[in-house]
Amino acid sequence: MKHNRLSVLLFLGLILVLALSACQAAPITTSRDSSIPYPRQLNVSGNGKVYLAPDVAYVNVGVHSQAENVTDALNQNNAKAQAIANTLKELGIDEKDIQTSAFNIFPQQQFDNEGKLTGTIYMVDNVVNVTVRDLSILGKLLDAAVRSGANTINSINFDVLDKTAAITEARKLAVEDAQRQAQELAAAAGVQLGDLISMNSYASSGPAVMYDMKGGVGASGQVPVSAGQLQISVDVNLSYEIK
Incomplete structure (x- = not known):
């Protein structure tokens, strides 16, 4: 009787092991409805x-000055920059359309042919962005700015406001x-x-x-x-x- 029970238990255990193995080996698949083709x-x-x-222009106007003394270089630059600002206002440019975009002071050492330091020159750059809303005066404005002391005009970009x-x-x-x-x-x-x-x-x-x-x-x-x-x-x- 014990032998029969043991045989039954072993048989049931074998069936359980085979069932678990089949479940683990079964691949996981996803289905796609092949009846729905990918749209061409x-x-x-x-x-x-x-x-x-264009109905507006943006102009970069600058003043470059240099001197052996930083104060002299700055004073020269300030005088020219103020003269340019006055000229722009006389031509009808509003103060809100004149904006400083760069102001730099930097020394540049000077050397002779033998590489010996002979002195230092101080350079000052002052650049302003000018918005010109009346293009009919643009040529006159550029000429007046140069005659007032501007020695660099970096770019002129035309645009349409609306x-x-x-x-x-x-x-x-x-x-x-x-x-x-x-x-x-x-x-x-x-x-x-x-x-x-x-x-x-x-x-x-x-x-x-x-x-x-x-x-x-x-x-x-x-x-x-x-x-x-x-x-x-x-x-x-x-x-x-x-x-």
């Missing part, structure tokens, strides 16, 4: 450009360009466009022309300046479902 897509990129006449309408128009042109391309590609491939799946837009702007001072001061006493045109550019990416 057509992706296109479009671009729209609008050109505007680009809202131009960006809207450039977006419209970019979307139309992308839609036209999508329709042409679909027709060439013999397919039909479905719903619009996604859309991305990117806007940028930059001056087409900076400034020209090659001719120097003209007979009229003004620096010849070309404002050119400002380009507003918008890129869009469209993704359509293919039917």
Whole structure:
């Protein structure tokens, strides 16, 4: 009787071990409904450009002075900087449109041909950013600033204060360009466009022309300046479902 019970227990234990082994060996799988195909897509990129006449200019005007004495260098620089500021105001530039962007004082040691220190020269730089809202006086302003003591003009950047309408128009042109391309590609491939799946837009702007001072001061006493045109550019990416 004991022998029969032992045999039954061993048999049940063997069945339990086999069942546990089968559970551990079974791989974990995920199911995907193969009846739902991945949607076919057509992706296109479009671009729209609008050109505007600038209505404002940003000018960097600077004064560089140097002397063997730091006080002399600073006094010379201050006198020229004040003269330039007075000239700008006389031309109608508002005080809020004149902003100091850099002011530096630094020594530069001098050496002879044998490498021996002979002295020190102190240099002073004063740079201001000027916002010019009347571009008709820009050439006259540059000439007047130089004659008042400015000896560095680092850059002139033209811009448009309100680009809202131009960006809207450039977006419209970019979307139309992308839609036209999508329709042409679909027709060439013999397919039909479905719903619009996604859309991305990117806007940028930059001056087409900076400034020209090659001719120097003209007979009229003004620096010849070309404002050119400002380009507003918008890129869009469209993704359509293919039917």
